[in-house]
Amino acid sequence: MTTPPKKDVFVLGDVHGHYDEFTIMLQAAELADSKLNWKGGNSIFVQMGDLIDRGPQSEKTDLLADKLQKQASEAGGEFVRLIGNHELEIIMGNFFISEMSKETAQKYQKKLIEGIYSGKYKAAYHQRGLLFTHAGACDKLLNILKMQLGSLTEAKVASLINNIFTNCVKHSFFKHPIFNISISRGGRDKYGGIFWEDLEDLYLSFPRSPVRQVVGHTMVDEVVVNPDKNIIATDIGLHRSIQYLKIHEKNIEVYTVS
Template sequence: MAIIIGDLHGNITKAKAFFAHKREEIHICLGDYVDSFTEPGERQLQCLQLLIESQSLLLWGNHDLHYLPYPLWRCNGFQLGMAPIYRDIFAKALETGRIQAACAVDGWLCTHAGVHPALMGRDMTADEAAAFLNGEFPRQLAARGGPLFYVAAARGGTDPFGGIFWFDPFREGTEPSRMVGRQVFGHTERKMPHVTDHWACIDTVNSPQCWVFDTCTGQAVRI
């Protein structure tokens, strides 16, 4: 069983509530740890440090990746003043493997933005998909791009579909892949979590309420 939270964007209050909920379970964060338009930079840094130092599983988001030394994109909200500090933290996380591209628990594949049907060429379990994505991530990052990093027109890019950091099932008008088990992801903001029988989008960054996803029940919970 795992408790999963979507995009935090420096909200340390939500981060603390997340860690306090069912402490005995695995906790997974789906990326986008900084770049808030409302949280002060110091609080965002405190939130990031809390996450890095925790026992939770951390995944890369598009807003985290653009602080690496050779970014593939620049997102809205990039914080020039904090960039040197964030760059050091994220570069070390990349080097040590502290942050991953994907993970799987209870048959749920976790990524930042979800898996588009065109990304995977065959059926596989959530665990197999996570292993594949984590294997491809460093290779495609070193190659300065690849399908994992695609950005579709719906999100301002030119690629045929969104990769695991940019896929948007709502704007792209495409259901997440059914070839990789059930999926839970963030990235695309909703007023409330959007949960179906085989996928859940749980980015509620601008909600005053803190929502998490419970893999045991397959439901979102307000905490």
């Protein structure tokens, strides 16, 4: 019996409502066809959170993601949608951070919460020995999680973070360290949690991450694969440049769409 080939994994940083650039990337990676239907077969696509806000077409971008997520699942693939700080603030009822009207944000809040319970939206994901979160897990947070886990693996960390996140949303309790906001981002903590950590703070929090991480949130000029820190940064500002990761087996390539 032949072993089926492993699925390719595609990763895109923050989108922020930039619908046109989002569709260009999906078509360039051959994940969507000319009519913007799923074309990726059993491929995995990971969007790193902050799909909405700032850009001109948040609602249209979100609806496309809904459609493609459903079609990908039906084709045996995955369209992974991570929660970013912009989604989180809407979940928490802090609608002022969003460019959406209050009425639209309230409807989106309900949709997000229902999607978290159903598994449509995740706080963390793991694949190919990589831990995916919006802003990254600093050394302090990983040590806290390690006390519960005993040892750290990308799969165990992702599972625990998702359990913590879902329970916190269920009880409207947002005091766990995964929700910390770093001082550099206007918060009270030296290091932030997985939604509000600054990339430089994440780098400074440890000599080298004990788990290999992929993050968005902090804008960089180009996708940065940093083996010294064991961290890959993907938020290139989609309105400025279109770059994405493709992971085949263990080979990670950065693609730029001209």
